Amino acid sequence: QLQFVESGGGSVQAGGSLRLSCTGSGFALIHYSMAWFRQAPGEEPVRISCINNINGGTTYADSVKGRFTISRDDANNMVYLQMNNLQPEDTAVYLCVAMGRGCGVISQKYGDWGQGAQVTVSS
Secondary structure, three states: OOOEEEEOOEEEEOOOOEEEEEEEOOOOHHHOEEEEEEEOOOOOOEEEEEEOOOOOOEEEOOOOOOOEEEEEEHHHOEEEEEEOOOOHHHOEEEEEEEEEEEEOOOOOEEOOOOOOEEEEEEO
16 A cells, blocks of 8 residues: 655644655655645545646645645655744645546545644644
């Protein structure tokens, strides 16, 4: 099963920035569309951004559009999420995962959830 390792979380004040990183454990991300989800306490993970492996096309949830940027560096087997103008409602555990059928709305995750990266934003 595919496994992912996230890093780069932390605690910031509202308006601050963080960059999250994700890599695959023992496999190449280049073969997959990749997505970032976030999970608030007591809730299911929600997809917030995706980048496909064909032409680098991206999608964003309305809640993060204009503030977050997803990118990938296939040469170094990494996917990133640059988060700017963070707000308290962005507080969550952030998880990266492969997507089974690109970045379409019906695409499901492919692989196991990792430990995630905790992001905490204070007002």
